[in-house]
Amino acid sequence: LLVxxxxxxxxxxxxxxxxxxxxxxxxxxxxxxxxxxxxxxGFYLPGVIPTTYYPxxxxxxxxxxxxxVETHIPFEYYKYPVCEPEKIETAAENLGExxxxxxxxxxxxxxxxxxxxxxxxxxxxxxxxxEAHLLLHSIRAQYSFNWIIDNLPVAASVxxxxxxxxxxxxxxxxxxxxVTETTDLENSKKTDDASIVSYFVNNHVKIIxxxxxPLAGDAGRRIVGVEVVPASIKHTVEGDLPEYLPAEACExxxxxxxxxxxxxxxxxxxxxxxxxxxxxxxxxxxxxxxVEFRDSDIKWASRWDVYLSMGGRVDNDVHWFSIVNSVMIxxxxxxxxxxxxxRTLRRDVLYYNRTPTEEExEEExEExxxxxxxxHVFRPPRQWPMLLSVFVGSGAQLxxxxxxxxxxxxxxxxxxxxxxxxxxxxxxxxxMLSCAAGYGAAVTYKMFDGEQWQRTTVATAIGFPGFAFAxxxxxxxxxxxxxxxxxxxxxxxxxxxxxxLGISLPLTFVGAYMGYKRDKIEPATAVVGVPAEIPPSQWxxxxxxxxxxxxxxxxxxxxxxxxxxxxxxxxxxxYYVFG
Numbered sequence: 001l002l003v004x005x006x007x008x009x010x011x012x013x014x015x016x017x018x019x020x021x022x023x024x025x026x027x028x029x030x031x032x033x034x035x036x037x038x039x040x041x042g043f044y045l046p047g048v049i050p051t052t053y054y055p056x057x058x059x060x061x062x063x064x065x066x067x068x069v070e071t072h073i074p075f076e077y078y079k080y081p082v083c084e085p086e087k088i089e090t091a092a093e094n095l096g097e098x099x100x101x102x103x104x105x106x107x108x109x110x111x112x113x114x115x116x117x118x119x120x121x122x123x124x125x126x127x128x129x130x131e132a133h134l135l136l137h138s139i140r141a142q143y144s145f146n147w148i149i150d151n152l153p154v155a156a157s158v159x160x161x162x163x164x165x166x167x168x169x170x171x172x173x174x175x176x177x178x179v180t181e182t183t184d185l186e187n188s189k190k191t192d193d194a195s196i197v198s199y200f201v202n203n204h205v206k207i208i209x210x211x212x213x214p215l216a217g218d219a220g221r222r223i224v225g226v227e228v229v230p231a232s233i234k235h236t237v238e239g240d241l242p243e244y245l246p247a248e249a250c251e252x253x254x255x256x257x258x259x260x261x262x263x264x265x266x267x268x269x270x271x272x273x274x275x276x277x278x279x280x281x282x283x284x285x286x287x288x289x290x291v292e293f294r295d296s297d298i299k300w301a302s303r304w305d306v307y308l309s310m311g312g313r314v315d316n317d318v319h320w321f322s323i324v325n326s327v328m329i330x331x332x333x334x335x336x337x338x339x340x341x342x343r344t345l346r347r348d349v350l351y352y353n354r355t356p357t358e359e360e361x362e363e364e365x366e367e368x369x370x371x372x373x374x375x376h377v378f379r380p381p382r383q384w385p386m387l388l389s390v391f392v393g394s395g396a397q398l399x400x401x402x403x404x405x406x407x408x409x410x411x412x413x414x415x416x417x418x419x420x421x422x423x424x425x426x427x428x429x430x431x432m433l434s435c436a437a438g439y440g441a442a443v444t445y446k447m448f449d450g451e452q453w454q455r456t457t458v459a460t461a462i463g464f465p466g467f468a469f470a471x472x473x474x475x476x477x478x479x480x481x482x483x484x485x486x487x488x489x490x491x492x493x494x495x496x497x498x499x500x501l502g503i504s505l506p507l508t509f510v511g512a513y514m515g516y517k518r519d520k521i522e523p524a525t526a527v528v529g530v531p532a533e534i535p536p537s538q539w540x541x542x543x544x545x546x547x548x549x550x551x552x553x554x555x556x557x558x559x560x561x562x563x564x565x566x567x568x569x570x571x572x573x574x575y576y577v578f579g
Contacts, residue, residue, distance in 0.1 A: 050300045051150060052220040053113040059209070059223070061109040062091055064146040064153075065101055065485040067171070069570065071141055074101045076485045080138070080174075081131040083108050083123035083287050095427070095495065096420020101486035104148065109289065111149075111207070113221065117291035119250035121241050124286045132282040135174065136264065139199050144171035149209070150223040151417055152303065157227060168306055170573070172230040175201040177266070200261040202230035204250055204288045210296035224296050224303040233258030235286040250288055304416060308574050322560035329557045376532050378523035380448040386456050389448065393441025394464040400436050401429040416574050427499070434461070434504040435511030442515025447523075453516055461508035465500055 053059060065074035078084055091104035108122060127135070147154035156172040178197045210225035231252035235245060252258045264283055298305075381388055405425060408414050414422045441460040445453060479487035539545070568575035 055114040057113045059111040061107045062148040063105045063107050065103045068141045068143040074485045081125045081127040094420045096423035098492045099423045103485045119245045122287040127282045139175045146171035149226045154226045196266045198263040200232040200263045203262045204231045204233045206290040208292050210294050222300045224298040231256040232261040234260045234262045326557045375528045379527045385448040389441045389445035390459045392444045393437040393460045396440035397433050397437035400433050404429045431504045434507040438508035438511030439515040442512040447521045457512040461505045
């Protein structure tokens with residue numbers, strides 16, 4: 001600074017200003033940032049704050065809806081013949097959890113941090129005919145129990161057939177069934193009822209909790225993984241239930257079967273057509289569990305990796321290979337289109353750019369080639385201009401909603417640890433971006449010189465949202481009919497309708513008002529003359545063929561990632577690439 005002051009004494013004012021801007025201001029800015037950095041603190045995203053457990057602390061086990069990979073009709077956990085706590089309490093549910101079919105309850109499982117349990121008895125249930133039908137039907141449909149421990153879904157390891165590779169499934173299967181020796185399981189898609197000898201129920205679980213020590217020397221630990229190993233073991237207890245059974249009573253083999261599995265005869269599945277001596281007493285099931293704690297090197301921030309990789313089925317490199325493949329196809333298609341356009345337009349461009357002769361100057365040059373249609377490109381549609389405007393507005397709304405969801409997902413605000421956040425964000429963005437739908441529809445309709453702007457605005461506000469809500473209501477009614485947990489309660493449906501009519505509808509009118517107030521968008525080329533007559537086209541230029549051929553190549557760009565997305569939706573997995 002002293003040298004700088006000496007130099008400043010011999011310079012004029014303009015030069016002094018330049019020196020201040022080049023030398024002093026960057027130093028002052030750097031010092032300011034350094035001073036402010038001392039007061040900056042990190043933060044956790046909402047809903048994902050880590051919990052540190054100390055020895056003896058309670059580890060709560062929650063029960064989520066019972067789901068299947070064969071059907072998307074979830075059921076509530078306590079509709080099954082399972083152990084119930086003294087008081088069933090519903091965990092705090094948001095609108096997103098209700099829309100995705102999550103019904104979370106407390107459980108009777110008692111787990112203490114660091115305390116190992118062996119063959120602890122949970123309860124004994126007495127199953128009636130109605131519960132037996134639901135249980136055996138769920139076993140046939142491969143339903144799974146889904147638990148939540150420390151806001152982390154419980155996973156079960158599954159060995160891939162023909163290899164030693166292990167991947168993870170959400171939850172664990174309720175049970176399975178034994179078939180006759182003559183049943184061909186490899187070639188049959190669905191097992192016949194006559195081939196089933198009996199069903200077995202997984203009434204014992206080994207809970208493996210993986211923990212990580214965040215601070216050396218501190219007894220506190222964080223849960224970084226939860227795995228369950230289910231087994232079917234028939235327990236026989238006379239008199240009152242003890243708190244623990246002998247350790248050998250809960251031993252099972254590699255097939256997760258005890259010395260005698262907990263089985264139910266197959267005729268109970270068709271018990272409605274048979275006479276039962278006591279339909280209120282089908283079978284008794286004794287539930288037991290083990291608890292084991294294991295140290296893990298996985299840090300708390302990485303504990304969701306096994307779920308984000310679709311349970312370990314697919315390597316993340318596959319996604320990047322798919323993206324690179326899509327980009328290459330896009331470049332290839334763009335190059336092909338560019339070459340076709342250049343070869344088609346090159347002759348016309350050379351013809352129009354050449355120096356005309358004296359005879360051509362005296363006579364009006366006739367238009368040919370692509371210039372024959374340049375005055376008809378932006379001609380308004382003769383049929384349904386309002387419908388096209390509504391589609392443009394709704395498309396703009398969905399596009400900006402998708403962009404907003406991708407941005408918030410990539411930065412981590414829509415973490416899967418915060419259940420229901422993605423669905424809440426989807427509904428919120430769709431409602432808030434209704435102004436974009438009204439604006440897009442109004443601008444497009446004004447460009448078409450439309451006059452019925454009130455109808456256009458109302459059609460935009462209730463067209464696509466009304467269609468989506470009608471489908472949602474029909475599906476929800478079907479779920480209500482089968483008493484599924486996926487049925488949205490009436491209060492939540494009323495909240496959705498209130499957001500639609502109270503927020504989305506006014507915002508659509510606001511956007512439409514802004515769109516009609518702005519100047520009309522003038523096309524790049526003026527529309528003149530009468531509509532040109534379209535000559536008959538060949539069969540290969542028909543709309544069906546052009547739509548089919550034109551859609552094959554774009555589908556080739558997205559089909560790999562589309563496969564992963566649909567698989568994630570159907571298998572209740574998380575679709576993850578980055579973020």
